[in-house]
Amino acid sequence: MNKDASESLQKAKDDFVGQWGAMGSSWGINRTMAQIHALLLVSAEPLSTDQIMEDLRISRGNANTNLRDLVGWGLIHSVIRKGERKEFFAAEKDVWKIFCTIARERKRREVTPAMEVLQRCAAESKDDKSQEGRDFHRQMNDLLEFMRMGERVLDHIASSEESRVLKFAARFLS
């Protein structure tokens, strides 16, 4: 992963990349994507597609697809080096920024569509006066309201300074 790293450091990095990749699955992220992200997270220098292929023993197609997806998420970006023809990739390393990016993207990809479903189901049952109907409508609205609140809080967190959020968290915990 980096020729300068000592053997034991290299082992620790490989460990991280491997484990982080395995974790990806349970988070609904494919293994390769999580591994590439982990690899770039602990790489001192930007890496080329070929370096990533070699390091993780994966095909070019696989590397390319997942790199594009990671760029799409905003978790990595490409780096162009003077005089070099090929593209390199580097990960955002600031944990707070990573968190905000993931929160923003998961909201866009998963939370918003879910809320649209709830919205529609609530609307469809608005005029049903039976007990069943009222209960269902209530349940949809409860879920909706909860998610709206969560969304607002996350938006606010993601658009605040880390220090301000931490200060608030500290106050909350005390």
Added chain:
Amino acid sequence: MNKDASESLQKAKDDFVGQWGAMGSSWGINRTMAQIHALLLVSAEPLSTDQIMEDLRISRGNANTNLRDLVGWGLIHSVIRKGERKEFFAAEKDVWKIFCTIARERKRREVTPAMEVLQRCAAESKDDKSQEGRDFHRQMNDLLEFMRMGERVLDHIASSEESRVLKFAARFLS
């Protein structure tokens, strides 16, 4: 799903169950499990395995496995009716409680193991004095610290009254 529900209400419920199931995938939950949960969430009465099989058109084995998993998550519980031999299932419907349950379980199943990995990687690189080594160690610790903070906040949220949390959220948002 319930013989009393009007046709349009029935359609809204089916819509919810179907869509919620599809959503499950992107949240790393299998479709059937999400569907069963959705079905029980909007069912006025507890349902038996056979009713669930019929409603969702799934096999007994599938129904049984996923019901057990949902019980394991604490999202549903079985209901024994006097004089009835078979088991019925009902979902917790309070949104706040559902949230706390999911937060607790995902923490146990996903966050804690991830933190153990980070902990180990940080330890393995503690004595490496190279720049590479220091950077890696720092990165592991940053991630770890961030997750610890998140964990503490979530724990605190999940063990507080909903009203207290909402009050704090309101203050944060203002």
Added chain:
DNA sequence: TTTGAATTTCAGGATATTCTGAAATTCGTG
């Protein structure tokens, strides 16, 4: 415009996950 390195695409193969259905087991009841 030509050349070839770099990147992208995607059909088909490889894996992983989920589901079925029936047999095995459990367990309340007579």
Added chain:
DNA sequence: CACGAATTTCAGAATATCCTGAAATTCAAA
């Protein structure tokens, strides 16, 4: 006990997801 309803288990089938490798495409440099 013996019966049979209810539940559990699990091998194999069905499906969904991911990966490979090679051909097609893009694009900078000459």
